[in-house]
Amino acid sequence: MSLLFSSSSYRSVTFRNNVFVSPMCQYSSVDGFPTDWHLVHLGSRAVGGAGLVITEATAINPQGRISPSDAGLWSKDQAGAYKKITTFIKEQGAVVGVQLAHAGRKASVSPPWEGGIALSPSQGGWQTIAPSALAFGALATPSQMSESQIEQTIDEFVNSTHLALEAGFQVVEVHAAHGYLLHEFLSPLSNKRTDQYGGSLQNRMRFPLEVIKAVRQAWPDELPVFVRISATDWVEGGWTITESVEFSKEAKKLGVDLIDCSSGGLVAHAEIPSFAGYQVEFAQKVKQGAAIATGAVGLITEAKQAEDILIQGQADAIILGREFLRDPYWPFHASQELDGKVQVNVPVQYMRAFNN
Ligand SMILES: Cc1cc2nc3c(=O)[nH]c(=O)nc-3n(C[C@H](O)[C@H](O)[C@H](O)COP(=O)(O)O)c2cc1C
Numbered sequence: 573m574s575l576l577f578s579s580s581s582y583r584s585v586t587f588r589n590n591v592f593v594s595p596m597c598q599y600s601s602v603d604g605f606p607t608d609w610h611l612v613h614l615g616s617r618a619v620g621g622a623g624l625v626i627t628e629a630t631a632i633n634p635q636g637r638i639s640p641s642d643a644g645l646w647s648k649d650q651a652g653a654y655k656k657i658t659t660f661i662k663e664q665g666a667v668v669g670v671q672l673a674h675a676g677r678k679a680s681v682s683p684p685w686e687g688g689i690a691l692s693p694s695q696g697g698w699q700t701i702a703p704s705a706l707a708f709g710a711l712a713t714p715s716q717m718s719e720s721q722i723e724q725t726i727d728e729f730v731n732s733t734h735l736a737l738e739a740g741f742q743v744v745e746v747h748a749a750h751g752y753l754l755h756e757f758l759s760p761l762s763n764k765r766t767d768q769y770g771g772s773l774q775n776r777m778r779f780p781l782e783v784i785k786a787v788r789q790a791w792p793d794e795l796p797v798f799v800r801i802s803a804t805d806w807v808e809g810g811w812t813i814t815e816s817v818e819f820s821k822e823a824k825k826l827g828v829d830l831i832d833c834s835s836g837g838l839v840a841h842a843e844i845p846s847f848a849g850y851q852v853e854f855a856q857k858v859k860q861g862a863a864i865a866t867g868a869v870g871l872i873t874e875a876k877q878a879e880d881i882l883i884q885g886q887a888d889a890i891i892l893g894r895e896f897l898r899d900p901y902w903p904f905h906a907s908q909e910l911d912g913k914v915q916v917n918v919p920v921q922y923m924r925a926f927n928n
Contacts, residue, residue: 575882576875576890577907577915580623582796582829582865585742587667587889587915590882592624593617594869594893595671595745595800597638604631604644605628605653606833617896618664618927621916623889623905625666627654629747632725636674636753639683640696646728651735658740660789665917669743670736671800672729672787676753677702677714678789702756703763703770703779709840722769724778729783733790741816742791744791745798746784750837754780754804758819759811759838773815781822788827796829799901800865803835803854806842813854816863816913824864831858832867849877855887867891875906 577589581586593614600609611626618625631637631644644650654670661668680697690711691697701721702714729746736744748754756762757779763770769779788797803816820831833855836844844850851870859866868887872878877928878890895902904926907915918926 573915574879574907574910576879576910577903580888582743584794584798585667587623588665589621589903589907590625590889591622591688591865591878591906592889592891593622593626593896594891594894595626595628595747597628598663599641599643599685601641604634604637604642604646604650606650606657610643611657611660613662614668615660616857616900618666618668619919619922620900621907621918622666622896624667624669624743625661626671626745628851629671629675629752630732632672632674632728634808635679635698635701636676636728638675638679639681640691641683642675645672645732645735645739646727648735648738651739654739654741657753662740662742664765664919667742667821668740669745670739670741670748672732672736673747674753676700676751676756677708678751681711702753702766706762708751708762708763712872715870716765719767719769726782726786730786730790737792737795743796743798744787745800746780746825746833747799747800748780748784749800749806749834751802751830751838751839754783755811755838756885758815759805761805761807761837773818777819777822781826785826797827798830798832798833799823799828800834801856801858802837803833803851803927805838806836806844807839809833810838810842813857816854817858820858820862820864824862828864830865830867830889831855831862832869833858833887834869844869848873849881852881852886855881856885859885859887863865865889869893875909878906879910
């Protein structure tokens with residue numbers, strides 16, 4: 573059997589295969605609550621055979637949302653609303669995860685299909701916060717976070733972690749990538765602080781590591797914690813892959829189980845290459861350098877390409893974004909291609925369409 577469709581375990585959770593759905597914002601929530609869209613969208617990828625279905629960036633408080641229609645998990649009512657979705661995904665045999673996030677200086681914008689432009693308070697926007705009062709591109713200037721706001725944010729990550737358990741999630745992924753709040757602390761381009769949270773690598777890592785530590789402590793020992801990083805800013809003077817390896821070593825010491833290796837998003841002017849598997853080298857470097865499991869993501873679309881990444885030991889999991897939007901049944905098709913027959917349990921309702 574292919575490596576892609578072999579099962580794997582992180583802590584006490586077994587994943588039926590190593591094909592994971594990448595977190596993808598749907599901008600279809602109401603006051604942070606998931607809607608029927610989420611049940612159908614996430615549920616379809618579980619029906620389609622993914623090993624892990626993870627929700628989009630889910631804000632720990634209202635100000636941490638990218639747009640007013642982002643997902644959130646700061647109230648018990650929201651946790652309750654997720655139960656139907658998590659139950660359905662688990663019933664299909666997939667593991668269900670949530671990506672916990674704070675958008676920092678990239679918050680308070682309209683959804684992409686409305687331009688992704690900064691929203692003023694009269695348009696439903698809000699004052700953004702960040703390590704330093706430096707704007708992202710043409711977005712509004714954030715206010716610099718005080719130490720008490722930093723402490724409060726850690727508490728809010730903990731609150732959301734408790735709610736994630738209540739909601740029925742089995743994996744928490746801390747979003748420390750794509751130029752959002754945690755990544756803003758890591759990168760010297762967005763973090764110009766002179767206190768214990770800025771300057772040296774150790775200081776820039778302090779807040780993200782405090783968040784990870786608090787989340788890990790709040791999450792049951794038997795359940796895994798993943799962290800998504802941007803392995804490089806792709807610009808001179810920015811966050812680097814070498815620093816990502818150091819950060820991953822520290823995250824591992826805190827009990828993180830997998831580093832999901834993305835890149836970019838911190839500055840608008842970065843020139844990011846886009847060839848098949850362009851971020852795989854980062855998953856490989858973090859895996860080797862920090863001796864931790866990694867997920868490879870970014871322009872992975874082909875079964876053989878995905879299998880080769882695992883065979884070569886470059887990553888432990890294959891994380892697909894846009895390909896899963898095009899084809900929710902990618903695991904059926906890919907396993908048929910690799911193994912000659914479908915290696916994922918086809919729902920009984922669909923069996924007549926798949927003659928193994
Ligand atoms: C519609 C859309 C929404 C996304 N939202 C998120 C998100 O909420 N969190 C995140 O970490 N990445 C997000 N991403 C990035 C994807 O998870 C993924 O890393 C990226 O698309 C590259 O993988 P791909 O080439 O397989 O699509 C999003 C991407 C897309 C296309």
